[in-house]
Amino acid sequence: MNHLFADTANLAEIIEANEMGAIQGVTTNPSIIAKEPKGSFDTLIQGLAEYCGSENLSLSAEVFALDYDGMVRQANEMYEKFAPICKDFHVKIPVGFDGLRAIKTVSRVGVKINATACYSEQQLQLCASAGAHYVSLFYCRLKQYGGDVAKVLERTRHYIQENSLDCQIIAGSIRTQTDVSDAWKEGADIVTTGLPVILEMVEHPKSTEAIQRFDKDFSAWLN
Numbered sequence: 001m002n003h004l005f006a007d008t009a010n011l012a013e014i015i016e017a018n019e020m021g022a023i024q025g026v027t028t029n030p031s032i033i034a035k036e037p038k039g040s041f042d043t044l045i046q047g048l049a050e051y052c053g054s055e056n057l058s059l060s061a062e063v064f065a066l067d068y069d070g071m072v073r074q075a076n077e078m079y080e081k082f083a084p085i086c087k088d089f090h091v092k093i094p095v096g097f098d099g100l101r102a103i104k105t106v107s108r109v110g111v112k113i114n115a116t117a118c119y120s121e122q123q124l125q126l127c128a129s130a131g132a133h134y135v136s137l138f139y140c141r142l143k144q145y146g147g148d149v150a151k152v153l154e155r156t157r158h159y160i161q162e163n164s165l166d167c168q169i170i171a172g173s174i175r176t177q178t179d180v181s182d183a184w185k186e187g188a189d190i191v192t193t194g195l196p197v198i199l200e201m202v203e204h205p206k207s208t209e210a211i212q213r214f215d216k217d218f219s220a221w222l223n
């Protein structure tokens with residue numbers, strides 16, 4: 001499976017990508033939310049959940065607490081509010097000591113988790129074992145840090161298969177259309193990226209040139 005998600009909390013961008021049939025889901029994080037006009041977090045996620053639910057898109061929204069109790073409380077509250085509206089709703093929980101404990105606790109009661117902020121195969125593997133349904137690798141950030149993203153993806157994929165875990169790998173932090181194709185080829189089930197990269201994937205200057213030429217030739221023939 002090679003799916004593409006939109007990494008944005010902007011509804012207009014989500015609609016634009018979805019109307020082209022380009023995406024199967026949406027991911028957000030606190031920094032992405034902070035790009036939207038100030039307002040209520042719940043109202044913003046509610047709007048995204050209503051649209052994603054009606055369009056059968058997956059949606060991930062992240063807890064903003066950093067401690068175990070806060071993460072568990074927010075994950076349960078968010079799942080209770082938004083999973084009934086959007087059936088493929090996932091709560092994002094960042095990896096770490098408290099994060100892993102929270103993933104284990106809430107996944108046991110049926111909350112679907114997207115474990116995020118992972119930079120290593122060990123983090124991805126531990127999150128998958130703790131019960132996360134999605135594990136998110138910060139692909140380009142790791143690459144910029146000198147990491148071997150292909151090796152991380154390949155080994156994590158192998159680990160998930162070997163242990164028969166119900167978990168998909170997301171490559172996030174994507175900067176160009178080449179990163180999208182590379183991440184898919186290297187073993188990511190899902191790549192998530194912003195609208196600019198999705199639009200970059202749609203157009204090619206030579207396609208535009210060819211279409212304009214067809215239009216010119218055909219118009220001349222008609223007249």
Ligand code: E4P
Binds near residue numbers: 027031136
């Ligand atoms: C993925 O889950 C994250 O939301 C995201 O892709 C982080 O990417 P950035 O490096 O563009 O902030």
